[in-house]
Ligand SMILES: [Ca+2]
């Protein structure tokens with residue numbers, strides 16, 4: 413974490429920062445429709461031809477700190493997975509070239525892994541919308557000095573929808589996120605967005621702000637974000653900027669809170685640092701507490717929980733498995749105490765105006781039926797209702813609608829505005845926009861937990877809806 417190559421990295425990171433700024437406008441938010449699994453390059457199910465593991469512990473921010481590499485053109489990696497999509501995640505650098513990507517034996521695209529500055533954990537290729545089932549990705553080295561594989565991210569169509577982004581440094585690249593995922597259970601997905609050596613300080617020697625996982629963690633539109641950054645900031649070359657720590661921390665909390673998914677942000681106090689003379693507990697943690705208090709964020713007190721257990725921090729900084737268990741447990745207990753997002757019973761009546769988020773001109777207005785309705789609906793507008801628990805399956809949808817024409821439509825979609833279409837409500841002419849009728853629509857069976865998206869065609873008002881088994 414305390415990197416000796418500070419100067420070299422600082423120059424490199426300045427270049428990355430510029431590239432990130434240039435690229436960030438182009439990154440479109442990923443749709444949140446499905447569960448994903450990271451497959452590390454070390455996974456024995458990956459077939460390699462003329463590729464070898466690089467020395468582990470490269471310390472460059474790789475996923476799980478390792479990669480496989482090839483020097484011969486024509487070398488390849490191949491992986492067979494079950495799901496609907498996959499991403500090829502690797503490093504880009506000046507000694508790398510092009511890679512030909514095949515899906516199910518069909519050439520798809522040549523991706524370019526060349527970059528003047530080193531960039532880690534870059535998703536250089538992704539495909540989605542494959543038919544649910546077994547598929548194979550193959551990446552073949554075309555040119556350049558090296559081809560690397562860091563990880564593959566598989567998308568499957570079983571969809572736990574409460575998304576937890578674990579943001580942090582090398583401590584977050586350890587096992588705590590996976591352990592926290594086990595504690596939270598199957599309705600949650602915890603994704604680790606840790607990058608080794610990174611700082612909260614924008615003027616630190618390796619700011620988290622300048623990494624791809626920082627961008628990706630926001631694009632994922634998480635429901636919950638856990639930030640645990642500060643350990644690397646405490647190093648002398650970074651802590652000279654300590655007066656900026658509170659402001660930078662507050663900025664990061666607000667960055668995540670302002671995402672369209674309006675996540676709950678937790679401030680994890682950095683673990684006890686057993687390095688002699690460090691200032692984590694004495695100086696960093698008090699500022700983390702202040703940042704949490706200034707933003708109304710809940711604190712997860714990892715610092716107190718990891719005191720007096722030097723045996724669980726063998727290199728004085730990084731937790732071993734037992735240390736990661738302590739971190740995951742204190743986080744889980746803190747999140748539970750603060751109230752984890754409740755699941756909504758899909759079979760209760762939902763007032764349409766009680767949406768979690770919306771897009772377009774649609775808004776609540778006075779209705780003739782006491783409870784407000786959604787009106788001012790434009791075509792393409794949508795409203796979102798989070799965390800609906802369908803259990804064994806909904807097959808009908810009642811909608812309380814009104815219109816003076818039959819043009820309006822409501823598409824019931826799952827987990828994104830373009831997600832699975834469960835059914836369509838067709839508008840009926842009730843004589844006026846405030847004369848309501850309950851219209852029942854048969855829908856494709858919906859099971860499990862989903863965010864419900866109602867996507868509109870203009871021409872009707874909606875007062876309430878209710879799924880039926
Ligand atoms: Ca890796």
Ligand SMILES: [Ca+2]
Pocket residue numbers: 763764765783784785874875876
């Ligand atoms: Ca209503």
